[in-house]
Amino acid sequence: MHTRFFSLLLVSSLPIGGVKVGDRAPLFELKNVDGRKVSLSDYRKEKGVILIFTCNHCPYAKLYENRIINLHKEFAPKGFPVIAINPNAPEIVPEDSYENMQKRAQEKNYPFPYLFDETQEVARAYGATKTPHVFLLKREEDHFIVAYIGAIDDSPNEPGKVQKRYVAEAIEAILTGKPIALTETKAIGCSVKYRK
Amino acid sequence: MLPLNRIGNSKYLLTVLTIHTTIAQAVKPMSWEGLKGVLSPPSDTLIILNFWATWCRPCVEELPYLQAAYESLRDSIPLKIWLISLDFPPEGASQAELLLKRKQIHLPAYWLDERDPNSWIPELNPHWDGALPYTQAGLQGPFHSTFASMQDVVNFVRYAYKIFQPPAR
Numbered sequence: 001m002h003t004r005f006f007s008l009l010l011v012s013s014l015p016i017g018g019v020k021v022g023d024r025a026p027l028f029e030l031k032n033v034d035g036r037k038v039s040l041s042d043y044r045k046e047k048g049v050i051l052i053f054t055c056n057h058c059p060y061a062k063l064y065e066n067r068i069i070n071l072h073k074e075f076a077p078k079g080f081p082v083i084a085i086n087p088n089a090p091e092i093v094p095e096d097s098y099e100n101m102q103k104r105a106q107e108k109n110y111p112f113p114y115l116f117d118e119t120q121e122v123a124r125a126y127g128a129t130k131t132p133h134v135f136l137l138k139r140e141e142d143h144f145i146v147a148y149i150g151a152i153d154d155s156p157n158e159p160g161k162v163q164k165r166y167v168a169e170a171i172e173a174i175l176t177g178k179p180i181a182l183t184e185t186k187a188i189g190c191s192v193k194y195r196k
Numbered sequence: 197m198l199p200l201n202r203i204g205n206s207k208y209l210l211t212v213l214t215i216h217t218t219i220a221q222a223v224k225p226m227s228w229e230g231l232k233g234v235l236s237p238p239s240d241t242l243i244i245l246n247f248w249a250t251w252c253r254p255c256v257e258e259l260p261y262l263q264a265a266y267e268s269l270r271d272s273i274p275l276k277i278w279l280i281s282l283d284f285p286p287e288g289a290s291q292a293e294l295l296l297k298r299k300q301i302h303l304p305a306y307w308l309d310e311r312d313p314n315s316w317i318p319e320l321n322p323h324w325d326g327a328l329p330y331t332q333a334g335l336q337g338p339f340h341s342t343f344a345s346m347q348d349v350v351n352f353v354r355y356a357y358k359i360f361q362p363p364a365r
Contacts, residue, residue, distance in 0.1 A: 059251040059284075093253075130327035150325075154312040157284040161311065186317040188282055190252060191327040191342065 018127010021183045025051075025137045025144035026125040030085065030115035031098075033105040038083070038113045044142065047079030048174065050167060051135040052152075053117075053128040055086045056104050057095035058190035061131045063156055065108060068132070071152070071167060072112045080136075080171050082112040087123030088131070092193040123192055130189030136170050148180055151187030223281060223293040226306040228316035231280070235335050240362045241274045242337075244353060247308075247330040249282045250295045255329040258343040259301045265349035266303060273357050279305040282328065333360065 019025065029039035043049050050071055054061045072082035090097035098116045105114045117123050126135055136148035148170040155162045166185050173180045226234075235243060246262055248255035259279070266277045279301070281292035289307035296305055310316055313326050321339055324330055332339040333356035343349045 063284075129325055133325075151313070154314060156313075158311070164312075186313045186324075186326045188249075188313050188326045188328060191254060191329070 018125070019135065019146045019149075021146050021149060023146050025135070025146055026122070028117075028122040028125070030117055030122060032113045032115055033098075033102045033110075038115055040083075040137075040144065043081070043083075043144075044139065046081060046139060048139055048147070048171070049137040049144065050075065050080055050082045050171075051126070051137055052082060052084050052132050053087050053123055053126070053130075053135075053192065054084050054132040055088050055093070055096045055190070056100050057088070057093050058131045060156055060187075060189045063159075064132050064152055067152055067159060069108065069111060074168070075171055076111070078171070078175060084110070084112055084114045085117050085122060085128075086114065087117045087120055087128050088193040089120065089195045092195070096193070120192075120194055123194075128192050130187070130191055132189060133187070133192075134167055136167060138174055147174060148183050150182075150185030154185075156188065223289045223296065223305045223307050225289050225309040226280075227309050228319075231306070231308070232319075232335065238362075241276055242353070242357050242360045243334050244275070244277045244356065245280055245332050245334070246277060246303075247280045247282055247328060247332075249328055250291045251283070252328045254342045256295065256299070258329060258349075259296075259299055259303075261343050261346040261349045263301050263303055264346040265353060268346070269350060269353055273353065274362075275353065275357075277303050277353075279303050281305065281307045283307065285309070285311070 025040065027040050029037050032038045040049065052068060054064070054068065068082060068084065076082070086096055086101055088096040094100070098118075101114055101116060132152065134148070134150060134152055135146055137144040138147040148167065150166060152165075152167050153162045154164040154166065166182060170180045170182070248259070250256065262277050262279070266275065269275055279296070281288060283289070283291045292305060292307055317324060317326055320335070321332060324332075324339065327341065329342055330339065331341075331343070331352065337356050337360060338352070340352050343352070
């Protein structure tokens with residue numbers, strides 16, 4: 001099934017599938033850098049989750065690293081913690097191996113889980129195409145729905161020049177019961193290194 | 197880059213060609229409006245845009261494929277392949293230039309002087325979400341993500357040319 005999906009993806013050249021805004025968020029359980037498993041259902045008491053596909057090696061991911069930490073510090077107390085997932089195949093990018101993830105998480109003292117999507121099934125289920133790639137999930141009773149997909153903000157390389165904090169604004173909208181103004185944005189990023 | 201097609205005088209052409217070979221890798225900054233302006237008028241030439249960055253490994257890997265495909269097709273298809281660098285400001289253009297020089301890539305190259313991808317990607321192709329590399333034929337043509345070989349590029353260009361309609365004369 002996966003091989004078939006991927007050959008389709010190569011022919012059409014842009015990924016098909018994955019989730020759309022409004023879809024139910026696929027469940028997952030993945031290994032964290034501390035060796036323990038983390039699953040989306042562990043978060044069923046939160047208001048939502050800021051799910052971010054990111055990695056060690058990508059310059060865009062590096063540019064956003066501190067901003068991801070700050071998002072967690074700002075919004076975890078409000079019920080929207082960050083879960084980071086590395087979707088890259090380490091045999092393609094050795095910098096993104098599990099051991100290197102552990103190092104990075106320790107160096108930067110990540111306050112959130114940094115999970116390894118070893119089989120890449122979670123990235124495929126969500127349709128992650130690049131790092132960083134944000135899927136903001138909102139809890140509705142016993143499940144999560146996708147509320148926003150895209151970029152963290154509008155100024156990747158100059159954090160000082162951010163004018164629109166897309167993820168922060170989407171969360172504020174949810175918290176105040178307003179519709180999210182922008183549910184999808186574009187972001188440049190490193191393509192997810194899927195196995196062929 | 198240089199308006200070679202507008203030059204009639206062969207002596208002048210020779211001079212320009214000499215300069216062209218030495219400065220071929222110069223990467224010019226270009227805004228999205230500027231790029232649109234250049235691509236909008238009807239043209240007989242199929243212009244392929246390859247969006248890339250020096251920090252993007254698969255992008256750098258496919259540059260030689262793009263150049264080889266251009267060289268093998270240029271006599272049979274009225275074709276240009278432009279490299280559009282998305283390297284970070286402020287040094288983006290010079291980083292791109294250095295890499296192209298080192299890799300001996302001589303395709304015309306620009307550096308997109310834009311900060312927010314949401315200001316231009318939706319207009320170029322709302323289906324592209326920003327993952328690099330990305331290649332598109334003109335402003336409205338077919339598109340492709342990563343090329344695995346020169347033949348891959350050749351197939352894409354042939355396909356794009358098949359559905360490309362030069363303006364009626």
